[in-house]
Amino acid sequence: MPELPEVENYRRFFAERAVGRIVLRVVVTDPTTVRNASARAFARALAGRTFLRADRHGKWMLARTDGPTLLVHFGMTGDLIWSGDEPPRHRHDRVIFELEGGDELRYRNMRRLGGVWLAHDAGEERTVLGDLGPDALTVGRREFLGHLARRRGGAKAVLMDQRFAAGVGNLIADEVLWQARIHPKRSVASLDAADRARLFGVLRKVLTTAVEEFDYLQSRPAWLSHVRGQPGARCPRCRAPLARVTAAGRTTYLCPRCQPPPG
Ligand SMILES: [Zn+2]
Structure with a gap:
């Protein structure tokens, strides 16, 4: 897709x-x-x-x-x-x-x-x-953090909201949250300054890499997207079995160990 x-x-x-x-x-x-x-x-x-x-x-x-x-x-x-x-x-x-x-x-x-x-x-x-937010690849750090500060709701729902940042779909959202170690259902209001900065940095890095490597789904075995959706898939980082949940109305993959559920 x-x-x-x-x-x-x-x-x-x-x-x-x-x-x-x-x-x-x-x-x-x-x-x-x-x-x-x-x-x-x-x-x-x-x-x-x-x-x-x-x-x-x-x-x-x-x-x-x-x-x-x-x-x-x-x-x-x-x-x-x-x-x-x-x-x-x-x-x-x-x-x-x-x-x-x-x-x-x-x-x-x-x-x-x-x-x-x-x-x-x-x-x-x-x-x-329609009402599109800044482009997710080129949005600046200050603008991203400013928009994020005004948001409530789950991290995945916010990332995928095209009014927040335009261009993030289901796959990229899962990859970014996994790399940033943030549970998809965690409220963005609960993220501290370090989480927010990491989220921005990971979003930029994932999108930049994926743009430059068109076959990133194949070429990046250390990424979640490489194994996402495969039967019996394990976390490429800690080898825990991946979990499948519904977040933001979409099928979502995550590592229950690297992305602890909101308390
Ligand atoms: Zn893990």
């Missing part, structure tokens, strides 16, 4: 391949993928435009053009495909950008979560993105 690290890699991929290119034609094979315009209006608004830049905020990619901004959300199964890497179109390629020079960039999504939106100005962009 694409979380912030995956979306940052899609953004880089998009910037490398599509930025600077002119859109000749947009083919929408599944009109439900276009969320705030008709397929026809969407295609017309982007035809002839040049992709100027790719930004990211949380799990959103924002492709700037010399016209409207294209907002992309990858849902659970979204991906970007470059025709040079994979020539034939696939039945789950729901939006296809035909670029000048003959290449195609395709938005592929097996399931119908996520999609593409258009924003013609900053107001429309805010409407689509």
Whole structure:
């Protein structure tokens, strides 16, 4: 499931391949993928435009053009495909950008979560993105701690609240809390200054590492994510059997020894 690290890699991929290119034609094979315009209006608004830049905020990619901004959300199964890497179109390629020079960039999504939106100005962009907090990868220490000080509730629920910090999903939240040795249900109000500083440091480190190592789930055996969800999985740090609970409404893995439950 694409979380912030995956979306940052899609953004880089998009910037490398599509930025600077002119859109000749947009083919929408599944009109439900276009969320705030008709397929026809969407295609017309982007035809002839040049992709100027790719930004990211949380799990959103924002492709700037010399016209409207294209907002992309990858849902659970979204991906970007470059025709040079994979020539034939696939039945789950729901939006296809035909670029000048003959290449195609395709938005592929097996399931119908996520999609593409258009924003013609900053107001429309805010409407689509909703009330997002600072990006979880780039939020500064002072801002993070300031937001945290105003929060109540369980640590996992706070981390996953996109209004708190945008981009943290279920997997990253479990990894960060495990590395920071904080129980997912522990109230953030009970965290002392050292816990808070550690939480920020770990969040930054986990996200930075995961962005740079796209296969971090395989390449980091010392991480919780490496074994998370496997039958009989043990804590990579202390070898205690992992526990599975529901926190923030999501399936959550933790080490009962490294992350003691709230007293
Ligand atoms: Zn442990």
